[in-house]
Amino acid sequence: MRISVAGTGYVGLVAGVCFAERGHQVTCVDQDQAKVDMLEAGRAPIHEEGLEALMRANREAGRLSYTTDHRGAYGNAEAIFIGVGTPELPDGSADLSHIAQVARQIAESIRQDCLVVVKSTVPVGTNHKVEQFIHDFLPARADGRKLRVEVASNPEFLAQGTAVRDTLQAARVVIGTDSAWAEGILQRIYAPFGLPVVSVSRRSAEMVKYAANNFLALKISYMNDIANLCERVGADILEVAEGMRHDRRIGGHFLGAGIGYGGSCFPKDTKALEHLGRQHNYRLRTVQAAIDVNEDQRTLLFRKARNRLISFRGLKVAVLGLTFKPGTDDLRGAPALSNIPLLLEQGALVTAYDPAGQERCRALHPEGEEGEGGIRYANSVREALEGAGACFVFTEWPEILSLSPQDFKQRMRTPLVYDGRNIYDRLAMLEAGVEYHAVGRRP
Ligand code: UDX
Numbered sequence: 001m002r003i004s005v006a007g008t009g010y011v012g013l014v015a016g017v018c019f020a021e022r023g024h025q026v027t028c029v030d031q032d033q034a035k036v037d038m039l040e041a042g043r044a045p046i047h048e049e050g051l052e053a054l055m056r057a058n059r060e061a062g063r064l065s066y067t068t069d070h071r072g073a074y075g076n077a078e079a080i081f082i083g084v085g086t087p088e089l090p091d092g093s094a095d096l097s098h099i100a101q102v103a104r105q106i107a108e109s110i111r112q113d114c115l116v117v118v119k120s121t122v123p124v125g126t127n128h129k130v131e132q133f134i135h136d137f138l139p140a141r142a143d144g145r146k147l148r149v150e151v152a153s154n155p156e157f158l159a160q161g162t163a164v165r166d167t168l169q170a171a172r173v174v175i176g177t178d179s180a181w182a183e184g185i186l187q188r189i190y191a192p193f194g195l196p197v198v199s200v201s202r203r204s205a206e207m208v209k210y211a212a213n214n215f216l217a218l219k220i221s222y223m224n225d226i227a228n229l230c231e232r233v234g235a236d237i238l239e240v241a242e243g244m245r246h247d248r249r250i251g252g253h254f255l256g257a258g259i260g261y262g263g264s265c266f267p268k269d270t271k272a273l274e275h276l277g278r279q280h281n282y283r284l285r286t287v288q289a290a291i292d293v294n295e296d297q298r299t300l301l302f303r304k305a306r307n308r309l310i311s312f313r314g315l316k317v318a319v320l321g322l323t324f325k326p327g328t329d330d331l332r333g334a335p336a337l338s339n340i341p342l343l344l345e346q347g348a349l350v351t352a353y354d355p356a357g358q359e360r361c362r363a364l365h366p367e368g369e370e371g372e373g374g375i376r377y378a379n380s381v382r383e384a385l386e387g388a389g390a391c392f393v394f395t396e397w398p399e400i401l402s403l404s405p406q407d408f409k410q411r412m413r414t415p416l417v418y419d420g421r422n423i424y425d426r427l428a429m430l431e432a433g434v435e436y437h438a439v440g441r442r443p
Contacts, residue, residue: 001189004029004077006102008039008066010046010163010264011119011156012083017051018167019081020058022192027073028066039066047329047356050164070102074109079185081154082130083119092271094123103130106149107137113148115185119156121213121269123276124206127151127176152177152186153202155209160263161327173197176205210273214287217266219254221293227257227440228300237440238422257440259394259420260297262324262333267294297439298338301418304437305390306346308416313347313372316413318388320381321395321421322354322361329356331364335420336394340365340375347372353384355397385411396421405432 001024005016008030016028030036035045042059044051058064067073074080084098099120106116116134118127131151138147153176158166173190175197177183183199190197200208227237237257245252261267270291277284309315324334331337334357343350344365350373352361358377367376378384381399385391391412393400405428408415415434417424422438429436 001025001078001185002076003027003079003081003189004073005081005083006070006106007082007084007098007120008035008045009083009085010048010158010160012081013039013044013046014048014051014158014163014167015081015083015119015156017054017058017064018164019189020061020064021054021168024063024189024192026058026064027077028064029068029070029073030066031068031070033068036066036068046160046163047327048163049161049327054164070105071109074106074114075111077110077114078112079115079117079189080106080110081117081119083156086120086122088268088271092275094121094268094272096122096126099126099130100133103133104137107134108139110138110147110149115182116149116151117154117186118151119154121155121209121265121272122153122206123272124203124210127153127202127206148181150177150179150182151202152182153205154186155205157209157212160330161325168193170195174205174208175199176202176208178202210269210276213265213269214273214290216254217261217270217294218286218290220256220261220266221290221297223255223257224260224297224439225293230440234442236442240440256422258297258422259301259335259439260294262335264330264332267333270294298335299342300439301392301420301437302339302342305392305416305418308437309390311346312343312390315348315389316387317343317348317350318378318384318391318412319343319350319352320354320384320391320393320400321357321397322352323357323395326395326397329360331357331360334394336361337364339392339394341371344371344373344375349373350375351378351384351386351388352376353378353381354395355399357395382407382411388412389414390416391418393417393419393421393423396423405429405434408432408434 003019003024004027005012006029008028016026020026042056082102086094089095134149155174173195175186230237241255244250270287274284274287322336365375401423408417409432417436419438426441
């Protein structure tokens, strides 16, 4: 089928490339010419394993192109997927201005019947509004015939770092349509993927995305809550999680306690769902609890360290890991970014290391003086530890995971470690003479 995709960020680009990979004829549209030039040169604007190889192969096969010309791209598409951003507004709601802009361009450009599919995460009811919006802006045709344009929902469940695999081998594809015509088109688009398709109404599909993300966020906050209690009663959250995960009703994923969730989805989607509830006079107490626990959890280790050290002034502090999780260069919602300003304000001399997120962090916190303290960036994880009086672990990158107790003991001036991801062997650290603090572990 001839498919156009609006937006070449995480959602749009990965979807477009994967549709081409499954044999469709795809045009990716972005308003930013520099980005289109980059894509045409075979480079992806995001750090995602396997994506550039697929971009090259499908471009060579003639199934994938990029353009800023939305008129040409939308004009004769059979389906147009919208994958633009819906960032968080100050009141917690989702900003739909990019969606509205694309919807208007679609209305002005299409020349044949077409299904518009929203992949971006949008509040329940948005697809209906987008459909009305497009109809309002559809120009009258010379032949008097009205074009058939419907809007369907097809939420995206990919996680950063595994985006291509999550799309090509998704556990399920959720399609939300309110007509057999729209459902038929989406079934045809996804047939070559050979994946289970869950077909529901548009509003249910919109809700599935929020409900699924919030459930995962809730799971993490619940484990963090239990971890905090474990510390107080002398239990160990890793042992507790091990005892829980074998129960298939609970499952083994997202039971990892630590310094909380970050990223471009969970922090934003929890607030957006809570906001949607408030708009409809319903207080989502579980979601609010997940948000509150996560907010506190992010700075838990900083507060522990401040109590232990009394002052950070002039103390060399190693910060290992900046991104919100390994396998990405994304700093959005990253716990490290909540802690670095606090450390600098308190006069710490931070040496940070991250294999992918350092450049982005440098733009926010350039090397030099800041607050009472200062920050510099190390070339390796071991260099960051040299002479440090305390160390915080915020992201479980492989090179950080593979540090041994001896690395901390021998390189740090005082081997005092705050592990926000619960990744080290507590007893081995103790035996090596490292003072080790984690989340929800036995003291
Ligand atoms: C998430 C969802 O997984 C994905 O389905 C959705 O489409 C977008 O949001 P992503 O943000 O890429 O994907 O990352 P994910 O791997 O889910 O991790 C999110 C955050 O939760 C990270 O900060 C991670 O460190 C944290 N996390 C995850 C925990 O703290 N504990 C866990 O057990 C799992």
